[in-house]
Amino acid sequence: MPVFEYTALNAKGKTVSGIIDADSAVLARQKIRSGDLYPVTIQEAGEPTSGDRRIFLWGFQAINRVHAGDLTVMTRQLAALVGAGIPLVPAIDALIPHTRSKPLKKQLAQIKNALLEGKSLSSALSNHSETFTGLYIHLVHAGESSGTLEVILERLADILEKQQLMKTRIRTAMVYPIFMTVVGVAVLSFLVAVIVPGMAQIFKDMNQVLPVPTRMLIWGSAWFRMWWWVLLGGIAGFTVLFISLYRSGKGKAVVDQWILQIPVIGSLIGKISTARIARTLGSLLQNGVSMLTALTIVGRIAGNSTLSQAVEQASFQVEKGKGLAASLEMSGIFPSLALQMIQVGEQTGELETMLYRTADLFDRETESTLMRMVSVLEPTMILVMGVIVGFIVLSVCLPVFEMNQLVM
Numbered sequence: 001m002p003v004f005e006y007t008a009l010n011a012k013g014k015t016v017s018g019i020i021d022a023d024s025a026v027l028a029r030q031k032i033r034s035g036d037l038y039p040v041t042i043q044e045a046g047e048p049t050s051g052d053r054r055i056f057l058w059g060f061q062a063i064n065r066v067h068a069g070d071l072t073v074m075t076r077q078l079a080a081l082v083g084a085g086i087p088l089v090p091a092i093d094a095l096i097p098h099t100r101s102k103p104l105k106k107q108l109a110q111i112k113n114a115l116l117e118g119k120s121l122s123s124a125l126s127n128h129s130e131t132f133t134g135l136y137i138h139l140v141h142a143g144e145s146s147g148t149l150e151v152i153l154e155r156l157a158d159i160l161e162k163q164q165l166m167k168t169r170i171r172t173a174m175v176y177p178i179f180m181t182v183v184g185v186a187v188l189s190f191l192v193a194v195i196v197p198g199m200a201q202i203f204k205d206m207n208q209v210l211p212v213p214t215r216m217l218i219w220g221s222a223w224f225r226m227w228w229w230v231l232l233g234g235i236a237g238f239t240v241l242f243i244s245l246y247r248s249g250k251g252k253a254v255v256d257q258w259i260l261q262i263p264v265i266g267s268l269i270g271k272i273s274t275a276r277i278a279r280t281l282g283s284l285l286q287n288g289v290s291m292l293t294a295l296t297i298v299g300r301i302a303g304n305s306t307l308s309q310a311v312e313q314a315s316f317q318v319e320k321g322k323g324l325a326a327s328l329e330m331s332g333i334f335p336s337l338a339l340q341m342i343q344v345g346e347q348t349g350e351l352e353t354m355l356y357r358t359a360d361l362f363d364r365e366t367e368s369t370l371m372r373m374v375s376v377l378e379p380t381m382i383l384v385m386g387v388i389v390g391f392i393v394l395s396v397c398l399p400v401f402e403m404n405q406l407v408m
Helices: 025-034 068-083 088-098 102-116 121-128 134-146 149-205 212-247 249-260 265-286 291-300 305-319 324-329 336-348 351-407
Strands: 003-009 015-021 038-044
Touching: 015 102, 025 038, 068 088, 068 102, 068 149, 088 102, 102 121, 121 134, 134 149, 134 265, 134 291, 149 212, 149 265, 149 351, 212 249, 212 351, 249 265, 249 305, 265 291, 265 305, 265 336, 265 351, 291 305, 305 324, 324 336, 336 351
Parallel strands: none
Antiparallel strands: 003 015, 003 038
């Protein structure tokens, strides 16, 4: 059944918009009028295509992407409705009007139509892989097979919330350093481009031999005012080149491997990815997904191509009969503590539980590492800014001090 987007006027003359499903535009118009609305425009929402699903502009995703927060809320609400005994189609139909995200509304309407055609929920979700990951789809399929869909949906909502919470913490921790960087660059640019040239003219009129720091500052100011566009162009060109290389398979592999080798940052990225891999693998195994299928899914969501390749190689070893911990250890990438906990889980028959504990442990370590990094980064940035500003002040003051000595 086609899905239509519409704008209409209500009884008070206000414009409202929404999504409705009907066999034709005429029936859609009749449905809208039956709700005491006067339709203004009706347009069929096309099936999602690769160009419509995700559009990139200078490396950023377009606004038609479904945000993780909206997906988490929808999953939690659907779990509550299914747990209350409401069938899937009426449950999804009830969610559509209350969903804030317009792209998600479209997808829910299309999922409802797929269910009416006799498809399973996991099959309907697979048509929207840009929103619903392999983890999401496989867990839903496991829930449908075992008759515990409401439990699976609750667990998925918990996983999405934990991932969103970690992203929020990282972004929050980086707000102050980014703010300090922007303000510092703006202040230094103002000093070099506006204040220093005025002082340089005064020193030039004095016909005095200037100290080396002062000459360096004047030269740097003149270069910046003359070639600032080259500097900005170089930064922009490097950014575009980096994004282009990162999108390519080989370039992404090189960059991801290099990131893991950066002191502190590489360790932090490794902990984040390890926690994500452990939690995802534990959820899949706990809900009846086979080990090889689970490892394939985990490799896709690792977040780092080097780690993804390591998981893929481990799946080959597991297929040959080797243990999970021993297979992961062969890459030499994963933390030894995680491998030890996984090995204990294999020996005690509680692998899923140990994977969850591993994920919780590395989530806590990630948070503590992040807080330490920020606590060190803030005074370091202040110190660097102080040194630069101090150099500028000293360069300006040195000629004045020399003049006072000559006068005396």
